[in-house]
Amino acid sequence: MSRTFALQARRFGAxxxxxxxxxxRRQFKNGFSxxxxxxxxxxISNALxxxxxxxxxxxxxxxxxxxIVTFIAPGLVCFAIAERAFEVSGANLIFDKHERTHTDWVMxxxxxxxxxxxxxxxxxxxxxxxxxxxALMTLLFVPAAVAHPGxxxxxxxxxxxMHGLIGTLLGIWAAKWDQYTALHTFVLLPLAFLSGVFAPVxxxxxxxxxxxxFNPIFYLIxxxxxxxxxxxxxxxxxxxxxxxxxxxxxxxxxHFWLRTGYRLKS
Amino acid sequence: xxxxxxxxxxxxxxxYSTVNWVGLQTLYMKEVRRFMTVATQTIxxxxxxxxxxxxxxxxxxxxxxxxxxxxPYVAFLAPGLIMMAITQNAFANTSxxxxxxxxxxxxxxxxxxxxxPLERTIxxxxxxxxxxxxxxxxxxxxxxxxxxxSLAHPGFILFHGVMASLLMSLVGxxxxxxxxxxxxxxxxxxxxxxxxxxxxxxxxxxxxxPEFWQGVAHANPLFYMIxxxxxxxxxxxxxxxxxxxxxxxxxxxxxxxxxxxxxxxxYHLKA
Numbered sequence: 265m266s267r268t269f270a271l272q273a274r275r276f277g278a279x280x281x282x283x284x285x286x287x288x289r290r291q292f293k294n295g296f297s298x299x300x301x302x303x304x305x306x307x308i309s310n311a312l313x314x315x316x317x318x319x320x321x322x323x324x325x326x327x328x329x330x331x332i333v334t335f336i337a338p339g340l341v342c343f344a345i346a347e348r349a350f351e352v353s354g355a356n357l358i359f360d361k362h363e364r365t366h367t368d369w370v371m372x373x374x375x376x377x378x379x380x381x382x383x384x385x386x387x388x389x390x391x392x393x394x395x396x397x398x399a400l401m402t403l404l405f406v407p408a409a410v411a412h413p414g415x416x417x418x419x420x421x422x423x424x425x426m427h428g429l430i431g432t433l434l435g436i437w438a439a440k441w442d443q444y445t446a447l448h449t450f451v452l453l454p455l456a457f458l459s460g461v462f463a464p465v466x467x468x469x470x471x472x473x474x475x476x477x478f479n480p481i482f483y484l485i486x487x488x489x490x491x492x493x494x495x496x497x498x499x500x501x502x503x504x505x506x507x508x509x510x511x512x513x514x515x516x517x518x519h520f521w522l523r524t525g526y527r528l529k530s
Numbered sequence: 531x532x533x534x535x536x537x538x539x540x541x542x543x544x545x546y547s548t549v550n551w552v553g554l555q556t557l558y559m560k561e562v563r564r565f566m567t568v569a570t571q572t573i574x575x576x577x578x579x580x581x582x583x584x585x586x587x588x589x590x591x592x593x594x595x596x597x598x599x600x601x602p603y604v605a606f607l608a609p610g611l612i613m614m615a616i617t618q619n620a621f622a623n624t625s626x627x628x629x630x631x632x633x634x635x636x637x638x639x640x641x642x643x644x645x646x647p648l649e650r651t652i653x654x655x656x657x658x659x660x661x662x663x664x665x666x667x668x669x670x671x672x673x674x675x676x677x678x679x680s681l682a683h684p685g686f687i688l689f690h691g692v693m694a695s696l697l698m699s700l701v702g703x704x705x706x707x708x709x710x711x712x713x714x715x716x717x718x719x720x721x722x723x724x725x726x727x728x729x730x731x732x733x734x735x736x737x738x739x740p741e742f743w744q745g746v747a748h749a750n751p752l753f754y755m756i757x758x759x760x761x762x763x764x765x766x767x768x769x770x771x772x773x774x775x776x777x778x779x780x781x782x783x784x785x786x787x788x789x790x791x792x793x794x795x796x797y798h799l800k801a
Binding site for chain 2: 315
C-alpha cells in the first residue's frame, strides 16, 4: 500500500504573506532589541540641539527663539526618522553579511519585490517610531503643530522609505562597517545637515540655494515642515513629485540588486 | 622530540629599571595604531561632522549675530568646535579601547605585561591625548579656508588643548573601566559627555547668559577648557584664566591619581 506524494515546489499565491510577515518580524527583532538606546539617544541629542538653539539665539541675536525652534523642530523630527530608517535596513544587512546569516532571507521563497517592500516597510515603521518619540519631545519647546496631517504623513512615510531603501543599497554594497559608516558620514549626513533642517533656504547664499535644489532630502524636509507648520520653501507639487520619483527609482534599484543577487549570491 | 640539553641560563624574573620603556612604548603605540588604522572613522569623520556643525550654526544664526566678544560669530564658534572635537575623540579613544578589550577578553594583554599601574595610565592616556590632538589639528586645518583664524596666544592654545585632551582621555579610561556593556558607554556619552560639551559655551558666550546658567557653566570643567582655548585664538575670555588653569591642572592631577589607584587595585579589571 503506497501513496505517493508529489515532491513538487510549494506554491504560494500572488504574495507570500507568511514569508513577508516573517521577514518583517526578523527586521524588527534585530532593530528593536535595545529600545532605550535607539529611541532615547535621538530624543536626547535632539533635545540638546533645540536647547542650544534657544540659548544661542536668545543670548546672541535679536531673533525670536520661539520662531527659530518652531522652524527647526519639524526638520529635526524628519531627520530623526531618516537616520533611524537608514539604520534599520543598513545596519541589519551589514550585520547579516558579517555573520553570514543573510542566507536566511536570500534563500527564503520570497520574490525580490516582497523582499524590497519588507525592507522599506520595516525601515519606515522603525523611523516613524523614533520620529514620534522626538516629536513628543519637541512639545517641551513648542506647541504641537499639525497644519496638514495628510502632507505630514506622506512626507514622513516618504522619508522613512527613501532612507530605508538607501540603507538597503548601502548594506548590500558595503563589504565592511568602514565603508558603511564612511558613506553615512561623508555623503548622507552632509546631505541631511545641509538640506534646510536648521535654516530657511531663503537666508542662505545664492550658490547654496541653487545647490540645495538638487538635494532630494531638502524636498522631504520642506514638505514635512509644510505638513507641520504650513510653511514651504519649494512648490509642494514639486516636493511630492521628487519624493515619489526618488522612491520609485530607489525601489527599482533595490529590486534589481535583489533579483540579480549582486554582492549577496556569490 | 628530545628535551633541551640545558635550560636557559637564568629563569629568574626579568628586571627592569625604574621605567619599562619598551613596555610603555608598546602600549602607547598600540593605542595610536588602533585609531590610525581606521583614520577615516577616527579623524576624518569627526572633522567632517565638526565642519557641518560650523556650517549649520553659521547659516542659521550667523546672519543675525552682530559680533560676539568683538569677533564675527564664525571666529568665535570655531575654537569651541575644535575643542569639542578634541574632547569627544580623546574620550572615545580610551573608553572604547578598554571596553572592547574587556568584552573581547583581551584585556589581559593590558593587565599581564610587566607594566606598573603608572605606566599603564600614561600609555593609555597618551593614546587618547594623541587622538584628541590629531583630530584637533585636522579640524583646525580644515577650518582655515572658511574662518578668519588669528592666533592671539599660541601658548594658551597648546596648554588648553593638551590639558583638555588629557583630561577627557582619563575620564574615558575611568568610563571604560567602569562600563560593562556598550549600553553603559552609550549612556555615559549621551547623558554626560555630549551634554557637557554642548552646554559649555561652545556655541554661545557664557558672559551673555542669565546668571543661573552662568553659574552652571562655571561649574563645568569643559567651560574652562573652551574658554581658555578660545582665548588663545581670539584673545577674549569669558571667565577667569587663572581659575581655568588651576581647574585644569587640579582636575588632571586628581584624575591621574584616580586612574592610577584603579589600575593599582584592579577595580572592575581583576576579578
